[in-house]
Amino acid sequence: MxxxxxxxxxxxxxxxxxxxxxSRAFRIGVLVLLFWVFVASRTLAALDPETxxxxxxxxxxxxxxxxxxxxxxxxxxxxxxxxxxxLAFGALAKIEVAREHPLFSAIDxxxxxxxxxxxxxxxxxATHFVLVDYVAGTYQIRTRSYDGMTGLPGPATLxxxxxxxxxxAGAIAQRIESSFSPVGTVTEVDKMVTLKLKxxxxxxxxxxxxxxxxxFAVSRITQANGKQRATRVDWALLEVRSVAxxxxxxCKYWQRYQEDALTETAGTLGYRALLLPTSPGRxxxxxxxxxxxxxxxxxxxxxxxxxxxxxxxxxxxRDGLAITREHFPHxxxxxxxxxxxxxxxxxxxxxxxxxxxxxxxxKEDRESLAALEVRHSAWLRRAYENVRISFERTxxxxxxxxxSLQAALDxxxxxxxxxxxxxxYLTREADQLTRHFRDKKRTLDLREGEQQIAELRAQAxxxxxxxxxxxxxxxxxxxxxxxxxxxxxxxxxLLQAEADFAGAIRVFEQLRQIRPEQKEIQDRLDxxxxxxxxxxxxxxxxxxxFYDVWPSxxxxxxxxxxxxxxxxxxxxxxxxxxxxxxxxxxxxxRHTVNLKKQLDQLKRTDNEDNRNKAKAIxxxxxxxxxxxxxxxxxxxxxxx
Numbered sequence: 288m289x290x291x292x293x294x295x296x297x298x299x300x301x302x303x304x305x306x307x308x309x310s311r312a313f314r315i316g317v318l319v320l321l322f323w324v325f326v327a328s329r330t331l332a333a334l335d336p337e338t339x340x341x342x343x344x345x346x347x348x349x350x351x352x353x354x355x356x357x358x359x360x361x362x363x364x365x366x367x368x369x370x371x372x373x374l375a376f377g378a379l380a381k382i383e384v385a386r387e388h389p390l391f392s393a394i395d396x397x398x399x400x401x402x403x404x405x406x407x408x409x410x411x412x413a414t415h416f417v418l419v420d421y422v423a424g425t426y427q428i429r430t431r432s433y434d435g436m437t438g439l440p441g442p443a444t445l446x447x448x449x450x451x452x453x454x455x456a457g458a459i460a461q462r463i464e465s466s467f468s469p470v471g472t473v474t475e476v477d478k479m480v481t482l483k484l485k486x487x488x489x490x491x492x493x494x495x496x497x498x499x500x501x502x503f504a505v506s507r508i509t510q511a512n513g514k515q516r517a518t519r520v521d522w523a524l525l526e527v528r529s530v531a532x533x534x535x536x537x538c539k540y541w542q543r544y545q546e547d548a549l550t551e552t553a554g555t556l557g558y559r560a561l562l563l564p565t566s567p568g569r570x571x572x573x574x575x576x577x578x579x580x581x582x583x584x585x586x587x588x589x590x591x592x593x594x595x596x597x598x599x600x601x602x603x604x605r606d607g608l609a610i611t612r613e614h615f616p617h618x619x620x621x622x623x624x625x626x627x628x629x630x631x632x633x634x635x636x637x638x639x640x641x642x643x644x645x646x647x648x649x650k651e652d653r654e655s656l657a658a659l660e661v662r663h664s665a666w667l668r669r670a671y672e673n674v675r676i677s678f679e680r681t682x683x684x685x686x687x688x689x690x691s692l693q694a695a696l697d698x699x700x701x702x703x704x705x706x707x708x709x710x711x712y713l714t715r716e717a718d719q720l721t722r723h724f725r726d727k728k729r730t731l732d733l734r735e736g737e738q739q740i741a742e743l744r745a746q747a748x749x750x751x752x753x754x755x756x757x758x759x760x761x762x763x764x765x766x767x768x769x770x771x772x773x774x775x776x777x778x779x780x781l782l783q784a785e786a787d788f789a790g791a792i793r794v795f796e797q798l799r800q801i802r803p804e805q806k807e808i809q810d811r812l813d814x815x816x817x818x819x820x821x822x823x824x825x826x827x828x829x830x831x832x833f834y835d836v837w838p839s840x841x842x843x844x845x846x847x848x849x850x851x852x853x854x855x856x857x858x859x860x861x862x863x864x865x866x867x868x869x870x871x872x873x874x875x876x877r878h879t880v881n882l883k884k885q886l887d888q889l890k891r892t893d894n895e896d897n898r899n900k901a902k903a904i905x906x907x908x909x910x911x912x913x914x915x916x917x918x919x920x921x922x923x924x925x926x927x
Contacts, residue, residue: 334508334557336472336483338534342380343412344372346463347388351420360452361386364419367456375464379491383412390416403431403440405888409508409515410435415463419455426455430462436470436485437506437561438517442638466564469496471503471525471536473558476549480525480538482560487534494530496562501527502618502636503538503560505549510556511669511712513705517559520547521661522633522645524618525560526593541593541620543633544658546723563636565617570635571642572621574607577657580898582607583647589622590615593634598622608642625649631657659723663731666716668883670739673709674876677746678785684753685781688774695777696757699750706747713740735912738919742872749784753777772801779811786870788819822862829855830867838874842885845878846903849910856914860921868918875915882908 346368350356369384376382393402399418413436418429426449432441444466447458471482482503484493503525506517522543529537540549549558570590574583584605591598592615601609611619615637623631623645631647648657680702687695717733717740724731760773775798782791795812802808821827832855840848852871859867882904889901 333551334472334559336474336487337485338483338488340486341378341489342376342470342486344376344380344382344463344467345412345414346372346382346384346459347390347414347416348384348386349388349391349394349416349418350386351418353421355421355452356419364456364459368417368459371456371460372463375460376467377491378489379486388414388416394418399429399431400443401888403433405884406433406440407438407516407884408433408435409438409517412436413468415466417459419459425450426452428455428458428462430459430466432463432466432468434468434470434561436517437504437519437559439504439506439519439561441466441468442564442641445640467496468562468564469493470562471560473505473549473560476540479528480540480549482525482527482536482538484534484536493534497527497530497536499527499529500617501562502565502634503527503562504636506559506561508556508559511673511709513701515556518665520558523547524563524634524636526618539593541618541634543631544661546658546662563617563638565637566639567614567616568637568639569613570611570615570619570621570637572603572609572635573642573644574603574609574623575644575646577646577648580646580901583649586649587624589624590619590635591622592616593618593620621645623647623649656724656727656729659720659727659731662716663720664883666713666720667736667739668880669709670713670736670743671876671879671883673706673713674739674742675873675880677706677743678873678876681746681781681784685778685785688778688781692757692761692774692777696754696761699754699757703747703750703754706743706750710740710743710747713743735916738916739876746784753780772798775801783815786866786873788815788866792816792819818864818866822864825858826862826864829858829862830864833859833867833871833874837871838877840878842882842900842904842907845882845907845911849907849914852914853917856918856921865922868922871918872915872922875911875918878911879908879915882911 348361348365348368350361350364365384365386369382372380372382372384390402390406393405394416397405399416403416413432413434415430415432420427420429428447428449430444430447433439434441444462447462449455449458470485472485473480474483475481484497487493505520505523505525507520509516509518520542524541525536525538526541527536527538531537542548551557572588572590574586574588575581576583582605583603584607586603586607588601588603588609589598590601590611599611599613601611603609618634618636621633621635622629630649631645633645635643684695684698684702687698713736717736720731721733757773757777775794779791779794779798782788782794792812792815795808795815798805798808799812821830832851836848837852856868856871886901886904886908889897889904
């Protein structure tokens with residue numbers, strides 16, 4: 288914007304000088320041309336398109352325990368799958384076949400689809416999970432993929448079956464090859480969006496997989512705490528209009544929400560896109576009420592092919608479902624109507640077997656607020672995630688103190704700018720959300736997120752003070768004993784920040800034994816012991832609950848124990864205990880992040896079970912928020 292102002296000011300100055308000479312007029316003409324070029328297109332250069340780098344494809348084999356699967360079978364399967372894929376992809380991809388993966392525990396407890404869909408790791412590789420079993424004389428194969436560059440899971444797939452073991456490796460390799468999804472990076476946004484494909488300069492034609500009419504899902508890549516995160520831009524697709532040489536695609540951007548323009552915002556590094564496995568067929572859409580998650584019956588829909596064709600009119604049934612008789616190509620545009628008014632419009636990808644579930648508000652102006660509400664939810668989740676991460680970083684810092692003061696100092700200096708950057712981002716986002724809601728004559732309650740930002744500011748202040756003290760101690764370092772005392776003193780502070788007050792008391796007692804003459808150490812120890820003292824069996828039970836029981840609960844456990852948590856917090860308040868609730872705040876941040884992740888996942892697929900689970904999570908979240916605010920107010924973490 289400052290650049291535009293300088294150009295505009297320069298042009299006004301030139302015009303004020305009177306008649307132009309040809310050379311001066313030429314210069315102004317060039318400036319005007321540059322001005323419009325600058326305005327008309329935006330180049331996004333933060334992300335490397337990696338056109339010269341091969342894809343990294345990891346195949347993770349999980350073979351069920353069965354006597355037919357001998358060690359020889361395991362080894363042959365791993366080797367054959369790798370060889371077939373290396374032959375199929377050539378220079379385009381590096382293939383790794385593994386038999387161990389950290390996600391296996393989640394797959395075992397929650398199932399393949401749930402584990403993959405809730406995974407949010409960002410990396411440079413695509414991972415294909417392959418589960419092999421032997422049932423009733425048939426080899427059965429289940430697969431699901433996850434793209435680490437975009438953070439997007441592949442669609443659920445039908446199981447494969449092979450009558451004999453010699454066909455298992457071939458079936459797996461064929462499934463992975465056919466489901467390969469190229470990744471593109473948005474490099475320029477104009478009337479059309481320019482997408483550059485990864486691996487495009489490796490000499491392997493990508494038009495085998497990508498053709499005009501195909502569509503890509505879009506992921507926003509952000510930077511937080513020094514790590515990249517990927518979040519799908521919901522209800523947004525890139526339609527390939529043309530494929531140029533060197534893997535450059537020109538795409539039309541379709542979006543539901545105006546706020547989801549492909550712009551560079553605070554914390555956003557850029558946008559990546561993943562090819563979707565679409566195919567012609569009927570479009571299936573299910574509408575749910577945004578608040579109640581109940582199906583919307585009798586709502587009129589208009590479905591059309593972008594750029595032409597007669598629209599198809601539909602009505603949703605009692606399950607909120609509408610299915611076209613006509614076949615559509617790779618995607619369609621759906622309009623939700625109330626009378627003649629369009630309440631929502633969004634693109635729908637056409638993936639075999641998938642019913643697209645859309646949550647809508649039929650009241651006037653609610654659709655325009657929906658994008659802001661999604662943005663507010665993302666902001667809130669990020670605030671809680673930062674609080675959770677900060678608690679974890681404090682524990683890491685405490686462990687580094689055992690190594691050396693310098694190691695802890697280096698880690699703290701690296702952490703503080705990242706924390707301050709997150710605080711700045713969250714604060715700016717809060718201001719923008721407030722302004723957008725005000726423009727729509729609506730109010731927005733930001734207190735929950737602001738409470739987390741206040742906690743982050745307190746942690747940033749404490750981290751800065753830690754850096755100052757340790758830096759000074761290292762500069763003035765004398766005998767080895769004095770450095771050791773500083774380590775113990777700082778460790779005691781960090782243990783208090785972790786809410787490990789019993790551990791902090793033990794460290795203070797060590798300090799007292801080493802320096803019995805220092806009254807300050809004795810005073811700090813006495814104050815902490817007095818504040819940590821329990822008053823009766825009920826108070827002891829409350830502390831044991833928050834330290835041992837509350838952190839280990841899952842969603843059903845939280846629902847069952849929420850009332851107990853309220854009673855135990857009341858016990859702590861009656862005992863004058865302001866230390867135990869600090870543990871509660873840290874655990875609640877982790878619970879809240881997990882609940883929000885699960886809720887987002889449940890809303891993507893509609894069935895009675897998911898609706899009931901979503902309602903339960905909403906109730907638990909509301910109760911958890913009240914508990915959190917009560918505890919924060921009690922220990923003085925909120926502004927009075």
